Amino acid sequence: MPYVVVGIILGCLYALTACGLVVTYQTSGIFNFAHGAIGMFMAFTYWQLSGGWGLPWPVALLLVLLVLAPLLGAAIERLAIRPLYGASLGVTLAVTLGLLLFLLGLADAIWKPTITRRLPEILPGHQVKLFGVVVTYYEILVLVISVAAAAGLRLLFTRTRAGITMRAVVDDRDLTSRSGANPARSAQLSWALGASIAALASILIAPLQNFDQFNLTILVITGYAAAVVGRLKHLPLTVAGAMALGLLQSFAVGKLPNRWLSDVAPVLPMALLFGALVVLRPARLEAVRLKLGRDRQTMGxxxxxxxxxxxxxxxxxxxxxxxxxxxxxxxxxxxxxxxxxxxxxxxxxxxxxxxxxxxxxxxxxxxxxxxxxxxxxxxxxxxxxxxxxxxxxxxxxxxxxxxxxxxxxxxxxxxxxxxxxxxxxxxxxxxxxxxxxxxxxxxxxxxxxxxxxxxxxxxxxxxxxxxxxxxxxxxxxxxxxxxxxxxxxxxxxxxxxxxxxxxxxxxxxxxxxxxxxxxxxxxxxxxxxxxxxxxxxxxxxxxxxxxxxxxxxxxxxxxxxxxxxxxxxxxxxxxxxxxxxxxxDGVAGGLSTAADRVRSLRRRENRRLDSVVAGDAVTAGFGEEVDVVGLAR
Amino acid sequence: MSVSPAELQALDIGADPAIAALEVYHLRAGYGRVEVLHGVNLVLPRGSVLALLGPNGAGKTTLLNCASGILRPTSGCVHIAGLHVNDVAPDAFARAGVCSIPEGRGVFPNLTVNENLRVFSHAGNIPYGLVQERAFTRFPRLKDRGGQMAATLSGGERQMLSMSRAFVAEPAVMLLDEISMGLAPLIVAELYDLVGQLAADGIAILLVEQFATLALKVADYAAVMRQGRIDIVGDPDEVADHLSGAYLGEMR
Structure with a gap:
C-alpha cells in the first residue's frame, strides 16, 4: 500500500511534466526537448527568489509561475521557435536540444554546483493517515495540483476558443489565419503556458530529488515516456501512462532485491521510455522533412x-x-x-x-x-x-x-x-x-x-x-x-x-x-x-x-x-x-553559399568584360539577368 | 500608402458602391526565385461574381493567395475597398471581411465540426451560439456531425463546413478556390446554388474554377488567366467563345 501512494504521487508529477510536453507539441507542432531545462531554470529562479533573496515562498512561487515562466516561454517562442515555421524536423530538433544545452550551461554558470541548495519546504510536518498509510500534506497538494492542471488543460483544449485555436494552428497554420486568428500569438501563448507548467512540475518534484541542474533537466525523460504513451496528443492517455510509470517505478524500487537496485533504479525511467517507444511503435513510415541543411556538392x-x-x-x-x-x-x-x-x-x-x-x-x-x-x-x-x-x-x-x-x-x-x-x-x-x-x-x-x-x-x-x-x-x-x-x-x-x-x-x-x-x-x-x-x-x-x-x-x-x-x-x-x-545550413553551408556568390560575381565581371569587348549590349543585359537570379539563391 | 490592420478592420468593405471590393494592379508575385504572376490587373466590383478561369499553373491560386494576404506580392498592389493592403497580415484580412477558402483544405481535419466553427468565429463579431445556429440552419447535416472529427467527414460535408464560414463571418468578399474539386455533381450543383444566394445577398465573389460552364452560369463577369497574366476579361458569354483556345494554347 505505501508503494501505491508513492507511485501515485510520482505518477502525478510525471503526468504534470508530460502534459506540459503535450501542450507545446499539440500547439506548436514542436517536440520541446528543452522542457525539463526550462523547468529546471525556473526552479532555480524560484530558489533564488525565496532561498537566496528571502522572499516569502508563496510570493516567489506566484511570481515564477505567473510572470517569469510565461515570459521565458514567450521569449523562447519569439526568438527561437518562430523562425522554425516551415523548417525541417532536423532543425527543430537541433534548436530545442540547443536550448537544453544553453539553459543547462547558463544555470550552471549562474548557480555554482558546489553549493548545496534546498527549496523552502511547503507545508512541513503536516501529515494524515489514510487507509493505514501516512500521507503528508505535501503529497496531497501534489495530487490536487496535478489533477487540477490536467483537467484544466483538457478543458482549455476542448472548451475554450483560445485552446481550440492553438490546436488549429498545428493542423493548418494558413487556414487559422484565414479564419481571422493570429497564429503567432496563439503559439506564443501556448509556449508561455508550457513553460509555466514545466516550472510547476520542476518545483513540485524538486524536494523529492537531488536539487541539481542536470538531475532536474533529465527528470523530464519519464515525462517523455508518458507523453509517448499518449502518442504526444492524447491527454487522458498521457496521464494514465504517467500513473502506470509512477506505480511501476515505485514498486520496482520497493520490491527488487537490493543488489539489483543500484543498477536498475537510475535507468528505470530510460528503460521505460525505450520500452514505450519500441513496443508502442508510434511512428509509421512518415513523409517527414528531416533534412538538416541543403545538399552540397561532394568534395572531389x-x-x-x-x-x-x-x-x-x-x-x-x-x-x-x-x-x-x-x-x-x-x-x-x-x-x-x-x-x-x-x-x-x-x-x-x-x-x-x-x-x-x-x-x-x-x-x-x-x-x-x-x-x-x-x-x-x-x-x-x-x-x-x-x-x-x-x-x-x-x-x-x-x-x-x-x-x-x-x-x-x-x-x-x-x-x-x-x-x-x-x-x-x-x-x-x-x-x-x-x-x-x-x-x-x-x-x-x-x-x-x-x-x-x-x-x-x-x-x-x-x-x-x-x-x-x-x-x-x-x-x-x-x-x-x-x-x-x-x-x-x-x-x-x-x-x-x-x-x-x-x-x-x-x-x-x-x-x-x-x-x-x-x-x-x-x-x-x-x-x-x-x-x-x-x-x-x-x-x-x-x-x-x-x-x-x-x-x-x-x-x-x-x-x-x-x-x-x-x-x-x-x-x-x-x-x-x-x-x-x-x-x-550551418557554418560550412553558409561558407559554401558565400563561395557560390563570389563565384557568380566573378562570372558576372568576366561576362561584362566579354560583352564590352564584343560591343554587344544585348548579351550584357542577358548576362546580368542570369546572375541576378544566381545571387538570389 | 498602406493601412494598419486596425484601420482595415474598422472598414465597412461593402459600404461605398462606387468603389470596387477588390482590385489588383500590376501585381507580381511568386515563390522564391520563380515568378508566377507577371503583372496582373483585375477588378472585382462590389456585389458581383467574377469567374476566374484558366489551365493548371496559370497562377490562379497564387492570385487568390495575394488577395487574401497569405502571399506577399513582390510588386504591384492589392486594394480592398480602395485601400492599399499589401503588408497587412492574413488574419486582419479575414477579420475585415475577406473570406478565402483554399482548394481542398478549408477545414481543420483534427478538430471536430463544432471546434472548426469555433475557430471560424474569430473572423466575425458574433457569439458562438449564433455561429452554430447559422451554420446548422444552412447545413442541417452538419448538426448531426457536431462532435465528429472533420477528417472523417465526406468530401461534400467537408466543403459544406468550409463554406459555412460565409455565414459565420458575414464577409464582404469571398475568394473561392475550386470548390467543386472531387465532389459528386449533385453536391456541386448544391454548392453553386449557395454561391448564387451569397451573390444575391450582395457579397462580391471571386470564383476560381476548372469547370468553366458551371462557373460561367453564376458569374457576372469572367476572366481567363494564362501563364501569369490575365488574357481575356468580359461577359461570361464572350469569354466562353474564347475558352477552348485559352486552355489548349491556340493563339487568337
Missing amino acids: VRPSMVLAVAFVLGSWVVGQMLSPGNLLTFGHGIVLGIVMLSLVLLTGYGGQVALCQMTFAGFGAYFMGKYGGSGGSLFGLAGAVLFPAAAGTLLALLVLRLRGIYLALSTLAFAYAMESLFFNHQLGYGGSLRVSRFVAHSQRAFLVEVSIVFALVALAVLAIKRGAFGRRLSAMNDSSIACVSLGMDVTGTKVAAFTIAAGIAGLGGAMYGGWQGIVGPNDFAMLTSLLLLLTLAVAGINVVLGATFAALYLAIAPIIERHTLANFTYLTVGLGSILLGRFP
Missing part, C-alpha cells in the same frame, strides 16, 4: 586529399607549438572529431538523428582498454571497431521503425541507460580504465597519429558519399516512402548506416582512450553525445568539412573557456544551435 578526390594532408601537417605544427596542457585539450577536440565524422554519415547523409555516439565511442575505448594489452595491440583496435559496430547493428534493429523525434528520444534513452548500466558498472562509479595507444607513444606523435586517423576516416566518409551506398543514404534521407516504392532496401541501408557509424565512433573511442590514457564513466555521458551532435549541426552536419570545423572548435573552445567564462562551450554551441532556425 583531389581537393579532399590535399585538405587531408594539409590537416595532418597543420596539426603537427600546432602540436609542436602548444603547451602540454593546451595540447591535451586540442587533441581531445580532434579525437572527438573522429566521432563526429560518424554523425556526418549517419545524421548528415542518412538523416538518422542519433544521440548516442559517445556510447559507441565508450564501447570502443572499453574494448581497447580491456583487450588492447599494454602496447595497444591490433586485436584491441579491431575489436574497438567491431564491438561497437555490433552494438550499433543491434540498436538499429531495435529502433528500425522509429524516425525523427522518436528515434532521437530512443537513442537518448539508450545513451543514458548505457551510462549507468554499462559504464558505471564496468568502469565503476568514478572508476577508471587504463587505455593504451596504438603505435605512437609520445603525446605529440600520438596527436599526429590521431590527425592521420581523422583524415583517413574523413576521406573514407567522402568515398562512401560518392558511391552507391552514399546515394542510397541520401535517398533514404529525402524520402523513405519513395525509396520503398522503388524497391530499395531501406531497412538494410539504415542498419548498415548505424553499424558503420558505430564502428567509426568506436575507432574514435579507442583513440579517445589512448589520448586521455585513462577513461571513466563521465567521459561517455549522454550530454557529450548531445554536445557533439549540436556542434556538428552548427558547423554543418552534411559535409565532412563541417566535422573538421566542429573538431577544431571543440579543440579550441575549452582553451578559450579556461581564460574567459565558465561553460563557454555549452553556451556558444547551444546559442549556435538555436540560431540554426535562421541559418539551417
